[in-house]
Amino acid sequence: MPSNDQHDQLLTPDQVADYLQIGTGHLANCRSRGTSPIPYVRVGNRIRYRQSDVHAYIEARTVNA
Template identity: 35%
Template structure:
């Protein structure tokens, strides 16, 4: 990996606050979802830090998109 590819890859990582803004959800809510396993929302753990890949957030939203009020 080159420095440029590493920089591009880490630019795609969002911290809890950024991910919360992206999902219109409080960072604390994301923490609860992680600890309880309520939603299968992928995250990356780097030491004590938690990061979310933008692509994972988009895929998660797409999976949760419904065309009717019915749940699966």
């Protein structure tokens, strides 16, 4: 059942790379090596990232100095 919560939206690799200001190639390399720090969903032959997983990735790497 789909959630109305916007944090569960599925994002494309382009959207994630743009948001994190990294290259899409970096995301692809991490997936191919099996070292992707962000869980992803394979939908057919397409890759998607849950927005909530992207936010969790950011929160886990936030440093409060």
